[in-house]
Amino acid sequence: LIGITVKKNEDLSEWYQQTIIKGDLLEFTDIPGCYIYQPGSYRIWEFIQEFFNKRIRKMGVKNCYFPLFISEANLQREKDHIEGFAAEVAWVTEGGKNKLEKRLAVRPTSETAMYSFYSKKIRSHRDLPLKMNQWNNVVRWEFKHPMPFIRSREFLWQEGHTAHLTEKEAGVEVRQILDHYAAIYEELLAVPVVKGVKTVNEQFPGAHYTTTVEGFIPAVGRGIQAGTSHCLGQHFAKMFDIRVEDPHQQVEEGKPRDRLYVWQNSWGFTTRSIGLMILIHGDDKGLVIPPRVADVQVVIVPVGVTAKTTDVDRAKLYDEVKGISDKLEAADVRVECDMREGYSPGYKFNDWEMKGVPLRLEFGPKDSANGVVTTSRRDQDGKSTLPITDLAKSIPELLETIQADMLRKASEEYASHRKIIRKWEDFVPSLNAKNVVLVQHCATGACEDEIKKDSSGTVEGQEVDVRAPSMGAKSLCIPDEQPEEVKAGTRCINPKCDREAKMWVMFGRSY
Numbered sequence: 151l152i153g154i155t156v157k158k159n160e161d162l163s164e165w166y167q168q169t170i171i172k173g174d175l176l177e178f179t180d181i182p183g184c185y186i187y188q189p190g191s192y193r194i195w196e197f198i199q200e201f202f203n204k205r206i207r208k209m210g211v212k213n214c215y216f217p218l219f220i221s222e223a224n225l226q227r228e229k230d231h232i233e234g235f236a237a238e239v240a241w242v243t244e245g246g247k248n249k250l251e252k253r254l255a256v257r258p259t260s261e262t263a264m265y266s267f268y269s270k271k272i273r274s275h276r277d278l279p280l281k282m283n284q285w286n287n288v289v290r291w292e293f294k295h296p297m298p299f300i301r302s303r304e305f306l307w308q309e310g311h312t313a314h315l316t317e318k319e320a321g322v323e324v325r326q327i328l329d330h331y332a333a334i335y336e337e338l339l340a341v342p343v344v345k346g347v348k349t350v351n352e353q354f355p356g357a358h359y360t361t362t363v364e365g366f367i368p369a370v371g372r373g374i375q376a377g378t379s380h381c382l383g384q385h386f387a388k389m390f391d392i393r394v395e396d397p398h399q400q401v402e403e404g405k406p407r408d409r410l411y412v413w414q415n416s417w418g419f420t421t422r423s424i425g426l427m428i429l430i431h432g433d434d435k436g437l438v439i440p441p442r443v444a445d446v447q448v449v450i451v452p453v454g455v456t457a458k459t460t461d462v463d464r465a466k467l468y469d470e471v472k473g474i475s476d477k478l479e480a481a482d483v484r485v486e487c488d489m490r491e492g493y494s495p496g497y498k499f500n501d502w503e504m505k506g507v508p509l510r511l512e513f514g515p516k517d518s519a520n521g522v523v524t525t526s527r528r529d530q531d532g533k534s535t536l537p538i539t540d541l542a543k544s545i546p547e548l549l550e551t552i553q554a555d556m557l558r559k560a561s562e563e564y565a566s567h568r569k570i571i572r573k574w575e576d577f578v579p580s581l582n583a584k585n586v587v588l589v590q591h592c593a594t595g596a597c598e599d600e601i602k603k604d605s606s607g608t609v610e611g612q613e614v615d616v617r618a619p620s621m622g623a624k625s626l627c628i629p630d631e632q633p634e635e636v637k638a639g640t641r642c643i644n645p646k647c648d649r650e651a652k653m654w655v656m657f658g659r660s661y
């Protein structure tokens with residue numbers, strides 16, 4: 151077993167592929183863009199599901215399941231929502247030996263599958279708010295180069311779809327969900343994100359507005375959309391005729407009330423999140439898994455056992471290892487003992503480091519004599535020791551320290567690569583220095599397009615994109631946290647634009 155043979159900052163895509171394969175997270179198949187999620191990554195998805203389900207259940211969201219196939223008639227119900235995506239839809243045209251009369255779409259997202267049902271289920275305002283969510287897979291036959299977890303033709307996600315009586319109530323929920331997405335990243339995956347609203351150019355065309363959590367991959371200095379929560383407005387309600395009587399309208403006895411279209415939201419979070427975690431925390435030895443989502447949080451490796459060690463001493467040491475492991479298990483630590491005979495400690499260290507196990511305990515005759523274990527954190531170099539007596543307390547604390555340190559380090563890294571730019575001549579050099587930029591912008595789509603065009607110089611150091619050497623910057627979001635007030639009279643950053651700047655917008659090259 152050899153380790154990762156390339157450095158992360160020398161060849162990111164090769165590093166990434168080796169890291170996820172040798173870390174047993176994912177395996178390729180004979181279909182481009184379709185991957186096997188090995189237990190290592192699926193376990194992370196389960197942690198995410200447990201965390202998110204607990205929170206949405208408290209909001210009254212119910213999980214459900216809709217069919218994988220969507221009729222063409224249903225998919226076409228909402229014209230302008232689909233037209234931009236037609237090239238991505240995968241179709242089933244045969245069943246066994248028979249050609250299907252009508253081809254069926256494999257769901258790329260489930261609005262059109264769910265909302266004809268919603269229009270039946272929602273009869274009166276008393277049926278509101280309706281809040282349903284699916285954990286499922288979707289297929290989008292993208293032609294951009296696939297990248298495991300980050301961009302695949304089939305991926306796992308959850309898609310929430312809710313219906314409300316008022317825009318205000320819908321708006322509150324859009325933000326609650328976005329906060330839960332940010333919490334998954336920051337509390338589970340130790341990945342920092344910027345919350346904001348998509349500009350008109352970058353939002354989902356079927357939406358009234360789109361809120362987003364934006365990630366950042368320092369290794370290539372690119373932004374990445376990490377989760378979206380849309381307010382759909384009444385757009386889909388009009389298409390699918392989802393209306394209820396206005397409960398607040400005063401009418402004479404027996405007179406019918408006006409019927410109001412409901413206000414809807416939809417929100418999605420995908421297995422791309424696992425890719426972000428790998429790309430941000432991984433190092434030249436491979437994966438680094440945050441303790442809260444690590445299947446194995448602590449691995450205990452016996453050391454100092456040689457051919458000279460007597461059977462009695464070996465048995466004594468192994469018993470003590472078992473004792474330590476039992477103590478940690480009793481403290482709800484997810485611990486594994488690597489008792490494999492015939493493998494050197496060094497081999498074992500390398501193996502568990504590649505799998506990203508956050509904490510290793512070495513235990514040998516010397517440690518036993520001193521009443522300690524030797525600790526080795528995966529996120530930092532160096533070793534330390536801890537007394538065996540209070541491991542049940544000190545190990546969980548150390549795991550929480552590792553979790554917090556990983557988030558802090560990634561947050562500082564992201565913050566140091568978000569550059570406030572006030573002059574256009576600093577824009578492209580900042581991108582080329584692997585940053586995203588915050589600029590005062592006029593919020594018009596055409597101007598964004600012009601900035602994208604004018605910022606697509608050749609870009610060194612973006613080996614991940616050898617196939618798309620020149621990539622312009624697009625707007626990533628209007629950050630909730632604006633750097634400062636945009637003073638009246640401030641010009642848009644784009645020198646070719648003579649409009650006034652309205653707000654600070656984060657731009658960057660992105661996935």
Ligand SMILES: O=C1CCCN[C@@H]1CCCn1cnc2cc(F)c(F)cc2c1=O
Nearest residue numbers: 235238239258259309354378416417418
């Ligand atoms: O992004 C989300 C969150 C979860 C529910 N859906 C929304 C909007 C999805 C936007 N979108 C995104 N991609 C699509 C790809 C397609 F092939 C297609 F037919 C439709 C779409 C499409 O509607």
Ligand SMILES: [Mg+2]
Nearest residue numbers: 235238290292
């Ligand atoms: Mg897409």
